[in-house]
Amino acid sequence: MTLTRPPSRAADTGRHPRPAGTGRTVAVLVLVVLAALIPLLGPSPALHGTGEAEAPGTGGIALLRAVLFAALSVPVGELFVNRLARSLPGAPPDRPRDWSPYAAAAGFVAALGLASVVATGNLVPDSVADIDVGGLYESRDGKLALLEVNGFLAAGLCATSRRPGLQILPLGAVIVAEALRAHPTTEYSPLIGSGLTLVHLTCASLWVGGLLYALRTLRRWRGTEAGPALLGLYARVAAVLLAAVTATGVCSSLRRMPAGTILDQLTDTAYGRVLLAKVILVAAVAALALWARVRLSRAADPLTACPPARAEVVSLGVVVAVSGLLTALPVPIRW
Template sequence: MSPIPPTPPADQGSVPVPPGSRPSAGHRGALARVVVAAVLLLAGLAVPLLGPELALDGTGEGTGPGAGPVTWLRTLLFLALAVHVGELFARALTHRLPAGADVPEPPEPSSWAPAAATVGFLSAFGLALIVSTGNMLPSRLADMDLGGLYGSRDGTLALVEVNAFLLAGLLALTRHRALAALPLGAVIVAEALRAHPEVHSPLFGSALTLVHLTCAALWTGGLLHVLRTARRWHDRPTAAAALLGRYSRLALLLFVLITATGLVSTARRLPPENVLGTAYGRVLVAKLLLVAAAVALAFTARRRLRLSPHTPAVLAPARAELLVLVLAVALSALLTAVPIPVFYQPAFWWDWF
């Protein structure tokens, strides 16, 4: 009988680790995604709280005491608009998938449109109350002049948005949900007109904002609903890949339109040499960086979709893209609360508009 070799002494400070107790690469990746999502959400919450002060610091500009609440309310309004518009957009894409895409029944997840319309209505109503007090925070009921809203341009546009969200919410509860696109379009038109009170070619500026806001709502809200649908279709990877592919092709066109209208609008309003010296310019630069990050994440997701359309890894960068877009929406709302540069001048090549 051969002797049993002696067992080497165990390290005094070591503790045996049972198999499977170490975190896997998948678990570490999931933890990293949760941390990134939490950071982005906290940054989004910080925009209305700290954004106005940080943007105005050192510029010598001033803003009203309602900048924070206005940013909060308009962020909610923009997000509600994006959720509702994006759901209609994604449902239209779903119904146009080819017959061989193996689409399940029922094809869509539960609707968020009624909740989005409710949030939009309440946000628009809050903004209307601020407009009724001369864009100041009301401290008592006597400060608000709701009847006077009909006598001013901003008041009329605020009432249009309130009524449009109310009508969109009612239509979302009926069988004719697609008709909600009409009042939602009225909200976009009202926002485009409100954003351009200047004397020089206001209709051209409003047209740029209309295209910009429409495309941004379709990109952000459409991605949200596409991801919700893909999650519902987890057992139908062919259908999910077909939907993601169709959305990605249209999202590229939306990005091009957003970039073009954004650059032209900036050239009309803000000279390049004053970009970092104004609150408007600083917020705009931050927004551009976020949009660039969203585009990088979008291309990552599309590349994974082409290489391996049946893997859940496609959804990870798309979810991060959605969070970045939500933060960009918050910065867009902040742009409406900080002062427009007082030295507004049209870019020289737009003088003939």
């Protein structure tokens, strides 16, 4: 399958052609900035009228957590889609440049920032002198924070080595540490909660990072039949990932907000409000995914599925930012 472009009108009108992709780049940068503002500005509107006090540094912690989630998604998605690509007969050997080393660096910085918060008693440090590094080894949260820092460091080293596939091991350790951190031992049935978070975070990372890398690969394979085939293969797996993310998300919400009070807490608590926003965003993402899949299977040109798929990956980036905010807000009290 070959693709042709219509002749440019720049020569006829005498105007200078606009650089291809400039508008898209600006739009993506604007959306990235807006996504970064969600965790920074989100706590105050979410807490308004709930009677809950905003903890110091909530915005910064939410931003660090969002960066950590994104840093997990990028390399996990690259490994996932590369595995799918190898299963395609006649797939071109050309691949986009890996972003895994940069993601590992960003994740390392975010994990280091979160570890500094744990080292000061879950408070934002005012100076380096406030950070008790030795205290990290004396608490469960501190050990998990150190595991995440070392996990991203090891993942970065693996990503730049001759065997980048080995980074799945430290990345898996980071996911496990994050799942355990999200459910302290004082919580009701923490192991069940950690198991749900483990599946949720793994599937979400595969979904978000996989779609990003699939679209990048599709652009590199433009003009070949392998590109649409890869996107179709990813779409089939993504349907299962979406189901798993939805199921684990619902179960986790019901554990923290019992069915009898969930409607009230969705509007009366900061956690519930942000969770409701996340649900709406995920529903929109699911609609975009369905639209892309319909185009992929029914349109004469399968590449018409790319615009809704690009919108889907941008929307997923916003979901990641909202998820970072969600983890920084106080969990509602079980009534």
